[in-house]
Amino acid sequence: MGDDERIARMTAVEPVMQIRLRPGMSVGELVEEMGRAGAYNGGALSRAAGIYEDMLRDDRTTRFFGLAGAMVPAGMGGIVADLIERGMIDVLVTTGANAVHDIVEGIGCTHLHGNIASTDNELRGMGLNRIYDVFLPDDAFLRLEEFLRDMLGDLPDRQVSISFLLRRIGEELAGGILATAARHSIPVYCPAIQDSILGLQIYLHSQSRPFILDACADMKELLDLCYAAERAGALLVGGGVPKNYILQSMLITPKGFDYAIQLTGDRPDLGGLSGATLDEARSWGKLSSDAKAVTVYGDATITLPLLVAAVLERLTHG
Amino acid sequence: MGDDERIARMTAVEPVMQIRLRPGMSVGELVEEMGRAGAYNGGALSRAAGIYEDMLRDDRTTRFFGLAGAMVPAGMGGIVADLIERGMIDVLVTTGANAVHDIVEGIGCTHLHGNIASTDNELRGMGLNRIYDVFLPDDAFLRLEEFLRDMLGDLPDRQVSISFLLRRIGEELAGGILATAARHSIPVYCPAIQDSILGLQIYLHSQSRPFILDACADMKELLDLCYAAERAGALLVGGGVPKNYILQSMLITPKGFDYAIQLTGDRPDLGGLSGATLDEARSWGKLSSDAKAVTVYGDATITLPLLVAAVLERLTHG
Amino acid sequence: MGDDERIARMTAVEPVMQIRLRPGMSVGELVEEMGRAGAYNGGALSRAAGIYEDMLRDDRTTRFFGLAGAMVPAGMGGIVADLIERGMIDVLVTTGANAVHDIVEGIGCTHLHGNIASTDNELRGMGLNRIYDVFLPDDAFLRLEEFLRDMLGDLPDRQVSISFLLRRIGEELAGGILATAARHSIPVYCPAIQDSILGLQIYLHSQSRPFILDACADMKELLDLCYAAERAGALLVGGGVPKNYILQSMLITPKGFDYAIQLTGDRPDLGGLSGATLDEARSWGKLSSDAKAVTVYGDATITLPLLVAAVLERLTHG
């Protein structure tokens, strides 16, 4: 590199501004301040807001949303349902666990803030199932099983896809992610659905009826969606199956993702996909070579509400 | 608590011994030293060796092994195949990614130590797919697809279970996890198999043939295994689908796991199952109330070989 | 525990509310939503806001602030200076690195948002010193050395305390943490000051002059502050020397901290103090047995602005 280029490069960079906070400032203003500081994950979050805004403003873009982790028990499901309601998610990929906890709330049960003075064996005795500092009473699972038995009993006696099943479930629920997705005809894919209490109930149902859950049946619809996508963007909350399933979906087309945001608590050096950088995804062609992409490392119970509230503000006021 | 009990409790505790290393010491001796020190994850690893030894010596125990993360590209697949060969794994649950990379090696391709001076866009241009510091050339995927097309063409035209498919694949391979499992008739479950390149090939195959991969068909066999298990133990490498699928499997019986070891790089405070403590699993009844259980936090490319080499030494020399 | 108590305990717990975001909502409103969800680190952050609010409203409380990590280069110094300005910090403990970078900005140099397309050897060639994604040009250090030489030349020829030195430095600066602390007569302690470029300059100065930096001279003032404190609270950003120095300071009095908030990216299982839980500090008596305390795991470039903006809003509007 020549000296001129070097200097140009150096002078192009922006100064770090010391953050100034104001009482009553909006979330969008806070994230803007984080961007003026611009460093580490605070800077990344601000860049994520810019990319997510671009992705949502770009009408040619099919928006994928990946939801892993125990996000529904942590109250993050409301954000996802709201994004579907606002037309900001075109394809949702999630886990059996998030589906189960969404159904649990959709049939009227609630997760509880945990009081962790008790040991886990004591909680077991009290019929409380723990997810870090959230408790779910056994009763919720009894009601879930009852609901599923009834619901599955109404299904046709044939092979169905996972997204078909989740849509039918969503149609029966009062609110939540699956209910909102069903109402808006947004497909919900859940490749590892059998890795959840849903799986057991489906199995029990299939023992007495000629019912088959076809593992790969969703692939056709997903392929069609990918081929039809002029451009593609992904917001990935956590890693796991949703992250990989979304990123690999575009591999079957000549294109890669044009926008990608990852909110993860994992780390790259362990080699697992959940913590892998989005740059790594460029080597596979999962992201296009000039994709706008950023990873924000941290707990999504903080980064997701912050990101989405800031972007909603920009889209509304901007 | 009375003073007597308090004193008894205090005098029962062991002193921390400063570690002494000797040139040429065996891995088992090193892990023993770690146990005499006994603190943090070094102490946990030493306790894990004790629990794993007990679990392997206890003939009444059905041994589950969960393999998540990108462990095969990192050379950890050899340990798993060896444990199957030695009769130390009764049930294996893994991910589509580990299955794919195991097949890739089984058909004669190799993963490469990465030279990360290149950017990911450059790697893309060179046809190298990156997994942290491991590269897999595009060519491996071409050969994989060819292998799968041939193999799938020989399958019966009907619905099959995921474990049936993986066994048939294993029978065609020269070596590796699937090959060894097939040879020893060890079931390999892979609930999210469609979240991998396997899934796409299976879908393509099913387009021209009346072939269905039944998502829940493995449940019956797994339930039978769980009911038949007098006692149950689990070694969980990484979290993800394998961890949950294994732990939830015993929920359908009146029993929980009696032994459980978790090697994970995740952390509990993010709420995700991958980093959740094994104590949390007690509240769900996934572990029995008096289960011997320990979590070792760290990269499994270090903790898994260390743990297994130490336990093999104990079982052979002990 | 009897059934009644068990039920009381269960009914006392609050339900997890799914988060609802509104465009233009204030940071305080967002943190309130996080509290209604209440799980994982989002829940912890909301509890931290409650504790910090209580601590700032409680006039009997001496407020300690610990600043570790490379927070000034990341633009977080503005928040600390602002809190001093608002009278919300009584004692500041920080690191040599934060002091150095605060001086660098105070004499008019700026940190730059890094463009990480260059290798570190290339950056070296360009005279850019990297702190993750922040760059500081060599020139800043030349100007720093010049400033320090002049400033030290004006100091008395005798032994001085570290806080005396930092106050004198602050008096010479246009703005930033040290300048604001000096203006408001807030003591700044920095036990490991020699572990920074400051140390080298002080050493060089002491070679030609009878000048001694007395490592323990600040102890008397700190002890007096601790004994005088009716109640004590601490906001700890990162761990390191500031965290321990603050927490151990109250050990010399019969009291412990009554309020404590820790924002850290570390984790407890490695045994280091930086990631240690605040509960662990209760065993040492560093926290009083009924202290209100919470740890928020995550990057402080996100959690610190979020926490402080929310609490400023509560104090202003509440």
Added chain:
Amino acid sequence: MGDDERIARMTAVEPVMQIRLRPGMSVGELVEEMGRAGAYNGGALSRAAGIYEDMLRDDRTTRFFGLAGAMVPAGMGGIVADLIERGMIDVLVTTGANAVHDIVEGIGCTHLHGNIASTDNELRGMGLNRIYDVFLPDDAFLRLEEFLRDMLGDLPDRQVSISFLLRRIGEELAGGILATAARHSIPVYCPAIQDSILGLQIYLHSQSRPFILDACADMKELLDLCYAAERAGALLVGGGVPKNYILQSMLITPKGFDYAIQLTGDRPDLGGLSGATLDEARSWGKLSSDAKAVTVYGDATITLPLLVAAVLERLTHG
């Protein structure tokens, strides 16, 4: 890059070998297997062994050792003392905490393996101070204070350096790091010594006697050591003050470190020095541009004994 160069680059890379374990294998053999696998932190650990072996075999090299974290309470102090004994450490930099716990053991007290069924408030009542899963009884601190009062009483009434003080303490101890360092005249630097119980005792002593602990007095000796070093190498356990103090020490010479190994549980994306990559240190000139350097992420209670045992084996048998 031309095609030839591209191919050369690709063919130069080594294949990942699946790990093979043998009962009774030595630690050196295990680390060699990890190197043949070569991925993630297992691969990094094997490269660290190669670099540490080279550094120890290279007689022109001055070897620095940085010891942060609560390593002595975890039993890792024995490894450090042993390396000093074997002549493999020329300069040690550590924390006040490690010094305090080393003295505690040197005067005959012991740390205990913790039984964490008790809450921290209960431990407080029992006089047990907790460090994750290690307990230290209050009695140890009483004996420590008594020892220090006596020892300090014998010191000259003048200003002394921190390393002078630690050497005098080491001379009074039966065993451990400080004792071994004193016996072998290895300097121990501890910039933040006042951030520990030592600091308080020194302060109390200085109240009644004209005794000053000179914060910067060690700088001259350290500068001389750095200038005299033909080549320099560093093994850094944890980050904190020791890591920075060591790495910045060579900045005052025209040279940088030629070898550097970092064992850390931190992560780079938070911006803190403890988790910063060693590549970042190249931009500062702390490492020479062609330095051999590697970071192993993980708990040092696992990685340190593994690394050192493997290298001792190579040096003895190789």
